[in-house]
Amino acid sequence: MSLSEIKGVLFDLDGTLADTAPDLVEALNLSLRDVGIAAKPLAAMRSAASHGSFALVDAAIPDADETLRTQVQQGLLIHYQRINGEHCQLFAGIAPLLDWLELHSVPFGVITNKPARFTRPLLNKLKLTARMSVVISGDSTRYAKPHTAPMLLGAQQLQCKPHQILYLGDAERDLLAAQAAGMLGGVALWGYLSATDTPSTWPAYAHYPSPLCLHTALSQALAKISQQN
CATH class of the missing domain: 3.40.50.1000 (HAD superfamily/HAD-like)
Structure with a gap:
């Protein structure tokens, strides 16, 4: 071939x-803010942006328990639906x-x-x-x-x-x-x-x-x- x-x-x-990383990481940070966790820099999260929402969450809070992990992931999706494509x-x-x-x-x-x-x-x-x-x-x-x-x-x-x-x-x-x-x-x-x-x-x-x-x-x-x- x-x-x-x-x-x-x-x-x-x-x-x-x-x-798409700017929007994905912004959605992640909005979800982190909702649970009282500090925002993560785009540069540090960028390489996880190709691997789905859970990969972003795991990169941001690798030691999170499953309840927090799922909560942040669900919040990320909610925020992303609203801002998808803005940046x-x-x-x-x-x-x-x-x-x-x-x-x-x-x-x-x-x-x-x-x-x-x-x-x-x-x-x-x-x-x-x-x-x-x-x-x-x-x-x-x-x-x-x-x-x-x-x-x-x-x-x-x-x-x-x-x-x-x-x-x-x-x-x-x-x-x-x-x-x-x-x-x-x-x-x-x-x-x-x-x-x-x-x-x-x-x-x-x-x-x-x-x-x-x-x-x-x-x-x-x-x-x-x-x-x-």
């Missing part, structure tokens, strides 16, 4: 397509990449573990919903990533074979899901990787330091195809 075979591009949402923006370089994909008739979309009640409103605020061929949330199928179910549904909706799809993500489960589904996996190194992550060991086709690097690689692959034709 190679980029020259790619007919569609799918993205993880948090930490790959969009910088979120696409990562630098993503907007021109999406424009380029559209210009070259390459369909794109999102496969995320984020619940649909958060995914759709966020994509609406980013004005992306109508542009996407695929929007699959964590509860769109019975299983979430790293299971293949959402990946194969994405391929079906994209009307591409799995090996014709490049899937970008910033967590190991993203690359495991892509590999298991037969897609090319690309590591979004600009995302929410932690100091303990080892992306070089993940089952990836390529590692992209920035959206611009991804854009360049896709452009070069398309140019190569044009020359061959």
Whole structure:
């Protein structure tokens, strides 16, 4: 498999397509405030933002008992539903990449573990919903990533074979899901990787330091195809 075979591009949402950490950490801090715990700095919580609400809570209060842990997590979700998208923006370089994909008739979309009640409103605020061929949330199928179910549904909706799809993500489960589904996996190194992550060991086709690097690689692959034709 190679980029020259790619007919569609799918993205993880948090930490790959969009910088959602500011809203997620603000929601966390509002929930912590509700129980009398001091706010945590965004920089310290950022790497947990790709791993769900409980991961954020565990990063903030690692010694909490299960009652407090659940209380803060539930509060986080309540606050996040209210502020979702207020401070979120696409990562630098993503907007021109999406424009380029559209210009070259390459369909794109999102496969995320984020619940649909958060995914759709966020994509609406980013004005992306109508542009996407695929929007699959964590509860769109019975299983979430790293299971293949959402990946194969994405391929079906994209009307591409799995090996014709490049899937970008910033967590190991993203690359495991892509590999298991037969897609090319690309590591979004600009995302929410932690100091303990080892992306070089993940089952990836390529590692992209920035959206611009991804854009360049896709452009070069398309140019190569044009020359061959």
